[in-house]
Amino acid sequence: MTRHLTLIGAGLAGGLLATLLAQRGWSVDVFERRGDPRVKGYAGGRSINLALAERGLHALRAAGADGAVLDKAVMMRGRMVHSLDGGQQLLRYGKDDSEVIWSVSRGELNITLLDAAERAGARLHFDRRLDAVDFDAMRAHFVDDTNGQHSEHVFTALLGADGAGSALRNAMQQHTALGERIESLGHGYKELEIPPAPDGGFRIEPNALHIWPRGHYMCIALPNDERTFTVTLFLPLTGDPSFETVRTGHDARAFFERDFADAVPLIPALEEDFEHNPIGQLSTLYLDHWHLDGRAVLLGDAAHAMVPFHGQGMNCAFEDCVALANHLERTPDLAQAFADFETERLPNARAIQAMALENYLEMRARVDEQDFLLQRDLERE
């Protein structure tokens, strides 16, 4: 019997899961809403770079994709905390460079995983947005948004790696209650850029995750291998200051000069970036159930989107991929494999979601004080 599975979404989780399944002998079709980023260029839309931690690396190792990813990653040894007075302090994550995290480009990582999936034998179908699912006839309907064409695909089971706004989740909810709750954080984010220095190097310490904690809000900056940094401003959506009061490029400059003065000379296109880049929304998605018997299952952001403050959304999605591939290998009955996957991963996802929310308070408000105490303790040892 051919063991066939259909994945929805060729993002981070979709690329890795397709690789793992194809490597284990599954026949895999992957349908992705966007065009092929290797042909059309990457159309990411959010967070240009991401922190890859050991959980995610472990999963990439299982697919043999760790080497290609680390080749283009920038090591981050710890947090570089920028105080209001312009002072900086590096707080290491671990005892030495064996305990670090990595800054990776979302676009490059996605392309590496798509290449790995194709090499393993998965069939990738781009410009195919899942539009509707007939779970009785086991047919999925797709639309090509570039030309409006419709197509159909007969499936054995659908694996939903189609992100926080998952169309598969919506289709499943027409058959079974998943217990969906979405809690908005009430804060948004905007990305800005620190370009390379005039001599082509990094403008600030490259091997660190930079944080400017300021109480109710903060900036962070992660390095990119082309010697730039992606700065993310996290700010409430309402109140003062918020994205309601800091609206224009002019407002942003005044705000940064007051609260992030040492960052201002690093971001020459502050006004343009601020006016041009969208405000991203942040929320947590809770589901009580992740699967519809043996016909469909959700993973990654489609199952448990979280706020980004622990840098663990992708890492957690990658762990899901390994767990799901293992359960599918172990248990021939798809409904049982999906149920076992949910039993293993749902409590873990809930724990990481809670930690991600807690870490926002930690990073924006207490990082100065807490890390000072941590550093002092380390120095005493």
Ligand code: FAD
């Ligand atoms: P996605 O990456 O969203 O991929 C979903 C894919 O499905 C996309 O390719 C999309 O085009 C496709 N798709 C959507 N709808 C359809 C459809 N109807 N039909 C077909 N295809 C469809 N995580 C970390 O681990 N570390 C970090 O440092 C980090 N930083 C972050 C910073 C920010 C600002 C944000 C917003 C998130 C961050 N995350 C981080 C979280 C991380 O981005 C997500 O957890 C991760 O992208 C989830 O992967 P995914 O494959 O489940 O979903």
